[in-house]
Amino acid sequence: MEAKDLPVYQFVEGKPLIVTDGMKKDFWKNGFIIVRNLLTNAEVIKLRSSLERPESAVMGESYDQGDGDGRNIRLTLWNHPGNDLTGMINRCEKVVNTCQELIGGEVYHYHTKIVQKEPRTGGAFQWHQDYGYWYLNGVMFPDLISVQFAIDRADVGNGCLQVLRGSHRMGRIEHGRVGDQAGADIQRVYEAEKVMEKIHVEMDPGDGLIFHCNLLHRSDQNNSDRRRWMMIACYNRADNNPTKDHHHARYTPLETVSNKAIMECKNLDDLSGKWFINPHKANPECLPTNPGKVR
Incomplete structure (x- = not known):
């Protein structure tokens, strides 16, 4: 059953996604909002079908990450959106403009x-x-700010995301290594769980969870007979350019596209402009640089 008073909004196909004062208030109070059908049914089917193809160039860059409990999560990770289908989703107005309005700038x-x-x-x-x-x-x-798109149904049974409502207001917590992951100070988390509501964010394909970078979140192992695929796009405010080179992109102006660009896109496998990151491979193309405007 869905938690009470969740900050849930609805995207209506063919209309712009207007960020209201109430939406902003909910985001900063809870640390997240949920937008149902952020990707339309046709869009999420197109994305899923593209990724499921044996010849998918994007999925060919996947690698395994240990969870510290004997299992792996398979990831595909890239800097710069590019011009393929995933890039159109990363760059479309309903995603980029919403993030800019919520986080307060370009x-x-x-x-x-x-x-x-x-x-x-x-x-x-x-x-x-x-x-x-x-x-x-x-x-x-x-x-x-990040946007998690549900590619498959995500629920308690297959390891959906869990969040501590309002935990972004705690500020940054110290992190250490758990398997191949970074994990928050568990004693601090235990104390947070005593005073903050834990929510299992259940989503249907196409739903979007938009959340603040300090929101505490986790997910369980998938013990079900159903897979759970998600795509998570992360955005940094332009005036928050990192002070040093590292493995993720420094400020690179983002050229937005119309929402129609998702369904109009015919480029599924030309990955030019994307920089993939795979810790198990040498990625000389991912060396930090600022290439200027990247589409």
């Missing part, structure tokens, strides 16, 4: 990842804040 694409939890084998994510480790990349302020 944003650029920090990175995107596809998280793949396979049936019966998919691993967990430990409690963490994204800024808990992005801080180490020379990002001075917690002015980052």
Whole structure:
């Protein structure tokens, strides 16, 4: 059953997604909002079908990450959105403009990842804040925002995201290593759980969760017979350019596209402009640089 008073909004196909004062208030009070059908049914089917193809160039860049409890999560991670289908989603107005209105200024694409939890084998994510480790990349302020798109149905049974409502107001918590992941100070998390509501964010395909970089979140292993795939696009405010070179993008102006560009896109596998990151491979193309305007 869905938690009470969740900050839930609805995207209506063919109309702009207007960020109201109430939406902003909900975002800053809770640390997140949910937008139902942020990707339309046709858009999420197109995305899913593209990624499921054996020849998918994007999925060919996937790698495994240990969860610290004997299981793996499969990830695909890239800087710069590019011009393929995933790039159109990363750059479309309903996503970029909404993030800019909520975080309070121009944003650029920090990175995107596809998280793949396979049936019966998919691993967990430990409690963490994204800024808990992005801080180490020379990002001075917690002015980052992420959008999680549900590619499959996500619920308690297959390891949906869990959040502590309002935990972004705690500020950054110290993080350490858990398996291949960064995990928040667990004693601090235990105390937070006593005073903050834990919410299982259940989503249907196409739903979007937009959340602050200091929101504490985690997810369980997938012990179900259903897979759980998500795409998470992360944006940094333009005036929060990292102070040092690192493995994610520094400020690069983002050229937005219309929402129609998603369904009009015919480019599924030309990955020019994208810089993939795979810790198990040498990625000379991912060496930090500022290439100027990247589409």
